[in-house]
Amino acid sequence: MSFILGLAGGIGSGKSAAxxxxxxxxxxxxxxxxxxxxxxxxxxxTLTQIQKTFGDWVLLDNxxxxxxxxxxxxxxxxxxxxxxxxxTHPAIRNNIIQQLNAAQSPYVVLVSPLLFETNQHELTNRTxxxxxxxxxxxxxxxxxxxxxxxxxxxxxxxxxPRIEKQKRANDIVLNDGHLDHLYKxxxxxxxxYLALSKKQS
Numbered sequence: 001m002s003f004i005l006g007l008a009g010g011i012g013s014g015k016s017a018a019x020x021x022x023x024x025x026x027x028x029x030x031x032x033x034x035x036x037x038x039x040x041x042x043x044x045x046t047l048t049q050i051q052k053t054f055g056d057w058v059l060l061d062n063x064x065x066x067x068x069x070x071x072x073x074x075x076x077x078x079x080x081x082x083x084x085x086x087x088t089h090p091a092i093r094n095n096i097i098q099q100l101n102a103a104q105s106p107y108v109v110l111v112s113p114l115l116f117e118t119n120q121h122e123l124t125n126r127t128x129x130x131x132x133x134x135x136x137x138x139x140x141x142x143x144x145x146x147x148x149x150x151x152x153x154x155x156x157x158x159x160x161p162r163i164e165k166q167k168r169a170n171d172i173v174l175n176d177g178h179l180d181h182l183y184k185x186x187x188x189x190x191x192x193y194l195a196l197s198k199k200q201s
Contacts, residue, residue, distance in 0.1 A: 003197035006124035012141035032112035
């Protein structure tokens with residue numbers, strides 16, 4: 001089993017920029033968001049279970065998950081969120097574990113916006129938080145996703161508070177807007193993780 005680094009950060013924090021940098025150093029990255037999309041593809045047992053639980057309205061005409069309808073439903077119905085998570089989280093976790101076990105690099109990065117919320121940090125040896133102010137998060141996410149500011153604030157408030165993540169993370173990088181500044185902070189951490197992974201092997 002490789003040394004596993006958990007990479008966390010809220011919406012618009014710069015998590016993706018950081019994970020791409022690790023990939024450029026030939027480190028395998030397992031992305032929980034991608035896994036979350038894969039487990040609900042047509043034909044996957046997770047999607048069938050969601051349909052059975054919520055009804056046929058969760059599917060689009062082409063058989064894919066109607067994400068928008070489901071997202072709106074769980075925002076209105078807190079109990080629906082719990083029901084959905086009880087289906088998706090175990091499937092996502094199993095898939096992540098398989099990918100982490102298969103990784104062939106000195107260490108492996110598990111990138112997840114909900115690393116602490118879903119206890120995925122338990123799968124890791126160390127955690128790194130990409131941190132940014134709420135103002136910056138909102139500004140970046142609204143430019144990138146074309147989502148309205150209200151939706152972004154909702155997402156931020158559903159996620160664990162920034163200060164709580166800071167308490168839980170082993171390492172914190174402040175991403176204040178300049179990518180070269182972000183990368184400069186990642187270089188010594190990368191060296192540290194390489195050393196830690198050697199110790200473990």
